[in-house]
Amino acid sequence: MSEYQFIRFRIEQQVGRITLARPPLNVFHIPMMKEIGKALDQCMGQHDMVAILFDSAPECRAFSAGVAVEDHKAETVYQMLDSFHNIFRTIEQMAKPTVAIVDGAALGGGCELVLGCDIVVASERARFGQPEIKLGVFPPIAAILMPRIVGEKRARELILTGELIDAAEAMRLGLINHLVPSEQLEQKAQEVLDKLRELAAPALEAARRAMDVARGQTLEAALGKVEDIYLNELMKTADAHEGIAAFLEKRRPRWRHR
Incomplete structure (x- = not known):
């Protein structure tokens, strides 16, 4: 059942x-x-x-x-x-x-x-x-x-x-x-x-979270929160580094969703 x-x-x-x-x-x-x-x-x-x-x-x-x-x-x-x-x-x-x-x-x-x-x-x-x-x-x-x-x-x-x-x-x-x-x-x-x-799950989540926290904020306040997500969450994921490397190496990224 x-x-x-x-x-x-x-x-x-x-x-x-x-x-x-x-x-x-x-x-x-x-x-x-x-x-x-x-x-x-x-x-x-x-x-x-x-x-x-x-x-x-x-x-x-x-x-x-x-x-x-x-x-x-x-x-x-x-x-x-x-x-x-x-x-x-x-x-x-x-x-x-x-x-x-x-x-x-x-x-x-x-x-x-x-x-x-x-x-x-x-x-x-x-x-x-x-x-x-x-x-x-x-x-x-x-x-x-x-x-x-x-x-x-x-x-x-x-x-x-x-x-x-x-x-x-x-x-x-x-x-x-x-x-x-x-x-x-x-x-x-x-x-x-x-x-x-086709995209990396961590990047999608970080982007959605950034848009959520930025709502109703001044640019300066929103930037502080969005930068924190970018630097301290997104850039600690393997997929963020894989995406950059794949672009530079002219190949398709191999996402690990981590």
């Missing part, structure tokens, strides 16, 4: 794939969010992993319609927030690139998971939005990430009105990276993953 009931998880070709599988709408409840967190924990020790991919199972009509409304009640709201926000804490801590395939609606917590991913491939069927305000609450992750991605004014409007947008508007705003027909989603995602597979 699988250790996962609400997701499917596998590691293949240096990618950890987390498939949301709670039909029909992949509504996140506390057990499902804990399973996502457990899968991410399993990715932590995979030194050669170049990406984590989120997608939805074929039997589901949405990427995710968000967090279960019943879990917002007073007796469960703390556990709900902790389970959901730990997903984002873990993603930031491991600093591996994250990719999402979105076919259908990504609303509420589903949209927040998309916001938390580095690269998003979506179909024309995709819809995005943060309708929490209509329930008298607000989306904490979106309040942090959405202004950084789509701009302050548009983010405020989307969060304060609960407006839903289609894939074309999401593409225009920079919420998604690639917009393709549904039947081409997997192919496009694999093209992205193949580019990452």
Whole structure:
């Protein structure tokens, strides 16, 4: 029997794939969010992993319609927030690139998971939005990430009105990276993953961590933190030296992901 009931998880070709599988709408409840967190924990020790991919199972009509409304009640709201926000804490801590395939609606917590991913491939069927305000609450992750991605004014409007947008508007705003027909989603995602597979995992992690720590900082403050990552983390890896040597010797690098 699988250790996962609400997701499917596998590691293949240096990618950890987390498939949301709670039909029909992949509504996140506390057990499902804990399973996502457990899968991410399993990715932590995979030194050669170049990406984590989120997608939805074929039997589901949405990427995710968000967090279960019943879990917002007073007796469960703390556990709900902790389970959901730990997903984002873990993603930031491991600093591996994250990719999402979105076919259908990504609303509420589903949209927040998309916001938390580095690269998003979506179909024309995709819809995005943060309708929490209509329930008298607000989306904490979106309040942090959405202004950084789509701009302050548009983010405020989307969060304060609960407006839903289609894939074309999401593409225009920079919420998604690639917009393709549904039947081409997997192919496009694999093209992205193949580019990452050509690279060294430590370099990818260092680059992602550098971008994370630099957010909201002055140039001088950000440079200090980014230089520390470069000199004291990246340049202590074998792959950094291999990449430089391979270039100078005019050969392909042989990554060890160390």
